[in-house]
Amino acid sequence: xxxxxxxxxxxxxxxxxxxxxxxxxxxxxxxxxxxxxxxxxxxxxxxxxxxxxxxxxxxxxxxxxxxxxxxxxxxxxxxxxxxxxxxxxxxxxxxxxxxxxxxxxxxxxxx
Amino acid sequence: xxxxxxxxxxxxxxxxxxxxxxxxxxxxxxxxxxxxxxxxxxxxxxxxxxxxxxxxxxxxxxxxxxxxxxxxxxxxxxxxxxxxxxxxxxxxxxxxxxxxxxxxxxxxxxxxxxxxxxxxxxxxxxxxxxxxxxxxxxxxxxxxxxxxxxxxxxxxxxxxxxxxxxxxxxxxxxxxxxxxxxxxxxxxxxxxxxxxxxxxxxxxxxxxxxxxxxx
Numbered sequence: 018x019x020x021x022x023x024x025x026x027x028x029x030x031x032x033x034x035x036x037x038x039x040x041x042x043x044x045x046x047x048x049x050x051x052x053x054x055x056x057x058x059x060x061x062x063x064x065x066x067x068x069x070x071x072x073x074x075x076x077x078x079x080x081x082x083x084x085x086x087x088x089x090x091x092x093x094x095x096x097x098x099x100x101x102x103x104x105x106x107x108x109x110x111x112x113x114x115x116x117x118x119x120x121x122x123x124x125x126x127x128x
Numbered sequence: 129x130x131x132x133x134x135x136x137x138x139x140x141x142x143x144x145x146x147x148x149x150x151x152x153x154x155x156x157x158x159x160x161x162x163x164x165x166x167x168x169x170x171x172x173x174x175x176x177x178x179x180x181x182x183x184x185x186x187x188x189x190x191x192x193x194x195x196x197x198x199x200x201x202x203x204x205x206x207x208x209x210x211x212x213x214x215x216x217x218x219x220x221x222x223x224x225x226x227x228x229x230x231x232x233x234x235x236x237x238x239x240x241x242x243x244x245x246x247x248x249x250x251x252x253x254x255x256x257x258x259x260x261x262x263x264x265x266x267x268x269x270x271x272x273x274x275x276x277x278x279x280x281x282x283x284x285x286x287x288x289x290x291x292x293x294x295x296x297x298x299x300x301x302x303x304x305x306x307x308x309x310x311x312x313x314x315x316x317x318x319x320x321x322x323x324x325x326x327x328x329x330x331x332x333x334x335x336x337x338x339x340x341x342x343x
Binding site: 024025026027034036037039041042049055056057058061063064066068069073075078080092096099100104110112113116117120121 | 163203281308
């Protein structure tokens with residue numbers, strides 16, 4: 018742990034607390050306009066999808082770091098299969114399991 | 129609250145051990161849980177720190193992921209308006225995806241006084257918070273003995289994928305997700321993780337545009 022780490026995580030904690038407490042604490046001082054409340058609904062899917070992209074298309078998985086590169090990166094394929102698992106089950110557990118096993122399988126098939 | 133608890137166990141464990149897979153210590157991993165108590169934002173913070181993103185990108189991302197709490201906060205606030213400042217602060221810290229819908233539903237169903245409302249909120253939150261801390265700690269310790277080739281860091285995008293897919297309730301949400309993904313992909317090589325920010329902004333804009341203009 019470094020001071021930089023503490024600084025970043027501490028600030029992230031303060032930001033999170035600020036957002037969670039925004040109206041519980043500040044309800045007497047301000048209200049949000051309706052158009053902003055509508056826009057806020059779209060923030061989670063937009064941010065989550067944007068976050069997924071770099072971790073799927075950039076960097077090497079632990080498998081590659083340990084056993085070397087393969088022709089086709091297994092991560093995008095594993096993510097697509099995990100998405101299918103989610104649509105089929107609507108549950109987190111099977112989605113994660115499918116994604117991880119697909120990653121291993123697609124890598125192993127190319128060895 | 130009890131039906132929610134089994135569901136947060138795997139997510140808590142994943143949130144605890146993925147920072148370890150990225151090279152952080154168990155204390156680093158646990159501090160995120162303690163300071164933030166917000167799983168997706170915790171994971172994003174560690175992922176972006178690992179990618180050496182600037183602090184502004186990290187804080188913007190945390191803000192964006194946690195914006196839903198503003199909606200929860202706005203809707204639960206009238207029920208806690210008469211509580212003292214310390215209780216309100218604790219209630220803010222403990223606000224979660226699980227406690228919000230339960231309290232929102234039951235505050236409207238039952239005619240409780242302030243003390244009962246606070247006790248109901250506190251009971252569920254303490255239970256959830258304790259389980260979350262225990263799961264993230266368990267995950268962090270497990271992460272220290274799991275070998276690199278298990279590629280457990282891949283659990284982060286998979287977890288985000290699951291959370292993202294859960295939010296796609298309408299066509300406008302799907303438009304948001306697709307446009308955010310595409311813009312983020314096009315901006316993959318931009319510096320300072322700008323692709324992420326542009327993806328998020330464009331996703332929201334396209335979603336709102338679809339809902340207001342096209343539909």
